[in-house]
Amino acid sequence: MANSKTYQLATTEMEKEEKLEEGYEKTNKMFDEILPTLAKGDGWLDDQYFQYQGFWQPSIFVKGSMLIHQHFKPRPTDIILSTSPKCGTTWLRALIFAIINRNSYDFGENHPLLKSNPRDLVPLLERLIHEGGSASFLESLPSPRFLSSHLPFSLFPNSLTSSSASACRFVYIFRDPKDAFVSMWHFMNKLGAREGLPQLSLDDAFDLFRNGVSFYGPFWDHVLGFWKASLESPNKVLFLKYEDVKREPSVHVRKIAEFLDLPFSADEENEGIVEKIVNLCSFENLSNLDVNKIVREEKTRRYFASNSDFFRKGQVGDWINHLDTRNG
Ligand code: PAP
Numbered sequence: 001m002a003n004s005k006t007y008q009l010a011t012t013e014m015e016k017e018e019k020l021e022e023g024y025e026k027t028n029k030m031f032d033e034i035l036p037t038l039a040k041g042d043g044w045l046d047d048q049y050f051q052y053q054g055f056w057q058p059s060i061f062v063k064g065s066m067l068i069h070q071h072f073k074p075r076p077t078d079i080i081l082s083t084s085p086k087c088g089t090t091w092l093r094a095l096i097f098a099i100i101n102r103n104s105y106d107f108g109e110n111h112p113l114l115k116s117n118p119r120d121l122v123p124l125l126e127r128l129i130h131e132g133g134s135a136s137f138l139e140s141l142p143s144p145r146f147l148s149s150h151l152p153f154s155l156f157p158n159s160l161t162s163s164s165a166s167a168c169r170f171v172y173i174f175r176d177p178k179d180a181f182v183s184m185w186h187f188m189n190k191l192g193a194r195e196g197l198p199q200l201s202l203d204d205a206f207d208l209f210r211n212g213v214s215f216y217g218p219f220w221d222h223v224l225g226f227w228k229a230s231l232e233s234p235n236k237v238l239f240l241k242y243e244d245v246k247r248e249p250s251v252h253v254r255k256i257a258e259f260l261d262l263p264f265s266a267d268e269e270n271e272g273i274v275e276k277i278v279n280l281c282s283f284e285n286l287s288n289l290d291v292n293k294i295v296r297e298e299k300t301r302r303y304f305a306s307n308s309d310f311f312r313k314g315q316v317g318d319w320i321n322h323l324d325t326r327n328g
Helices: 002-037 059-071 089-100 134-140 177-194 202-210 219-232 242-247 249-259 266-271 273-280 283-287
Strands: 039-042 048-052 055-058 079-083 146-149 169-174 237-241
Touching: 002 059, 048 059, 055 059, 079 089, 089 146, 089 169, 089 242, 089 249, 089 273, 089 283, 169 219, 169 242, 169 249, 177 202, 177 219, 219 237, 237 242, 237 249, 242 249, 249 273, 266 273, 273 283
Parallel strands: 079 146, 079 169, 169 237
Antiparallel strands: 039 048, 048 055
């Protein structure tokens, strides 16, 4: 009996896969048609960015956006961490993972965040859906699903963003754009150096950034989309600032937990769970773990980032060491 049930399930899964592949083919065709019609410009390395629905992105992410539109089936329990790159993705991935899984793992030496980089625990939706058969993988994840995304709010389908009860919940983190820019500049040059590319000067990168040509730029449009959504639907979109979380991490861990309907009980408060989460996810702790010091030699794709690339200084206001504001 058990076997036949398993077989039936497997058959249905196979049918679903086939349908999905047909669907993917349609999206791929649409992508091939749309891409040549988009405005394009030089990216930060030797790649090109395309302007899709108002936002600049590499072609692979244009396809990711289209696949999300057409194949991602949201659940009301989904939690999506949304960020413009370099605004605190790694940190918030870790914090939210630790908050929602606090009853599954104790804070001893076996906690997953001590063995894995946060990006390996919390997948990037637009990349995951794009890699073969991933929509079915997303379907197979148990609820509540916790995913991360750099997609601007307006690029998500309405089924995810409406204020209805069936829509997902978004946690967004904003950061001083000057710090986000400096962080991105360091990151891109690290990736570029591994590909043997010359360094992109700070001035050239700044010109691109201020003209809106950055990953999912313009940066400020990305921020404004989520800011407005958080005002309209505060129970669906939580808007945080890197600088605030840095100043008062415990306050914000409690805030995130409440937003996710997972407030800390009096017993948990007495046990110091909030502080344990803050310490586990601190820059000092995560950046010193062996798993996060890895610089990967073998690359599965171009511009492949290593775990260590996501930890640099983790400070507020490092821009002052790079940018001169005296001339405006
Ligand atoms: P991503 O959007 O490409 O995934 P993201 O994690 O947002 O990257 O950005 C990395 C930045 O967050 C780095 O900032 P910096 O270059 O100014 O130093 C990184 O150091 C910082 N960061 C990573 N982990 C933490 C943490 N636990 N606490 C605070 N900042 C962190």
